[in-house]
Amino acid sequence: MHNETLHSDDTGSVQSLFTPPRVDTSRHAAGTLLDKYGRKITYIRLSITDRCDFRCFYCMSEDMTFLPRSEVLSLEECLQIVRIFADLGVYKVRITGGEPLVRKDATWLLRQINQVPGIRELVLTTNGSQLERFAPELQDAGVKRINVSLDTLDPLRFHEITRTGDIAKVLRGIDAALAAGISRVKLNTVMMRGVNDHEFPNLVRYAMERGIDISFIEEMPLGDIGHGRSGTYFSTDEALALLGQHFALEASTESSGGPARYWRIPGSDTRVGFISPHSHNFCDTCNRVRITAKGELYPCLGHNDAVQLLPLLRANPDTQQPITDAIMSAMGIKPKAHDFTAQMEAPQVVRFMSMTGG
Template sequence: MISEQAPSGAPLHLPPGGLMDRFGRRITYLRLSITDRCDFRCTYCMAEEMTFLPHGAVLSLEEALRLVRIFVSLGVTKVRITGGEPLVRRNALWLLQEIGRLQGLKELVLTTNGSQLARHAADLRRAGVSRLNISLDTLRPERFRTITRIGDLAKVLDGVEAALAAGFSRIRLNAVMQQGVNDDELGDLLAYAVARNIDLALIEEMPLGDTGHDRSATFLSSDAARARLAERFELIPTLENSGGPARYWRVGGSDSRVGFISPHSHNFCDTCNRVRISAQGTLYPCLGDDGAIPLLPLLRAHPHDDAPLGAAIATGMGLKAQGHDFTAAMATPKIVRFMSSTGG
């Protein structure tokens, strides 16, 4: 039974200038995972056989809401709900509705694999979700099944259409680029996006977790991908951004953009404005570093006092690394946790 309101103590005072790390970067963006579970097993994200967290080790939805409230009170203006696959979490819609009502929050967004969108898209829009990022690495059903191990492409494509019908004005497809896996489809993925007036982000694969395949053999750089696309599309440089790491190019003759997320070839750490909280309630100030602050014990030890949580979050800002080196870690991942555990 979900309560109407999560407990919280006296309001926290916004620090001068908002949340800042020790390098002067202002933190305005929280990515919160509400589950480590997923109905896919993507080869770049998970091992084929996964052990998931017991339910008692995962944030309750009330605890997740309380954390978001605290971060918003400390100056965060954008929240992205992630997983795993967030829409497999029971009552996820309740959490989104409650977050969507928070004063001071400017943007609530969701990352999803699209498998559940056909039945949830309209409700998500009504809940206040303003933008969707939908993972889509291929348009070929057999290849989709190979990459996801168990996924059904038709469900995802139906989900994209449902999101469009629900009135989402900004939808972005996310594709992880892999040489010899889906690099021959990048142009087709962009054409699919352009036909629907939506955006596409092409992501360099990150060395997180032991997924059982050689990432160095499948790595494709953003520069190489952009050069291939430029043979088929007019790509116009733009300074537009969505508040995250993607660097965008306008696609000539359309309303669509193609973005490149390039943790290897064009490190974006100098402008990083985000932190992550895993489904286990652990604050990770940097995706590429193991520095972390466990917040779940504090949530449960101080159910009516937010001050200890605020202090822990402030400590976490001091742990945020200046940058990562994913390229050096490609052969032997420095970070052993899976992306599905940290939050996509």
């Protein structure tokens, strides 16, 4: 049995926070991390800030209250978490936010992570607002892949979705990343009926012109703003049918190590991916966990159960074993699957996406 306490998060929602027991680590072979269903965890998504310079309406409220600095992982603590996970066999790290590049010295952390033994893939997810400034530093720090959120090419619609963003700045940032030599740049587009679905072909053409990939993501009902999203939900199958009117899409077995399933366009280097948490559940192959900027380890995006790593890090500055034990115990609360479809009208996960990490 685990010890369970209840905690109210910043949205007023009650979450289960687990105090991990002492664990028998013998079921984990050296350098591996398994959940109770035998899935091997090789990928972490680490949020280094809950702050963002955009206010995308599907991600956060317009008037956000952000965490005080004392409740946020320091960059050194972020690095320690990566080192511990690397010792457990994790080799892919995605740095997220909020917007990670608004965190002071974020490129220092990226450079350090790239030097951690065992880490083979270092990826950044960004809204693109800071790319024009930081692209050369990111390439120099060892970032090989960047995902840029881009839901529209229309300046007015972009400002409506982000509430504050300037699309020209983001587009310059994408070009700056390519000019800096980032080997793989990908666009992430959240599909929203009546908002941007008519733009999907043009977004694919934009990606093709630059030889970059694009992934279309089914909208997820997270946060107080998640209520009633069935009206804007647009499925992968619908998107494939729509894009099939414009492109000869061919199914591919390629993988980037995440949940996207890819299609190829003959004669183009662009891959078109789909992330389908509703219509094509990918939980049976889930290889990842998320750590929030607050140091909460969420084994599943679609559930509220979490383990707090930050207090353990600060209480044990000279040993990593308690944190290792906590991570292993957290695998016991990783569920077999999520069910976002059942949550479309009444989300059970009411923390904002910006709080968990994009």
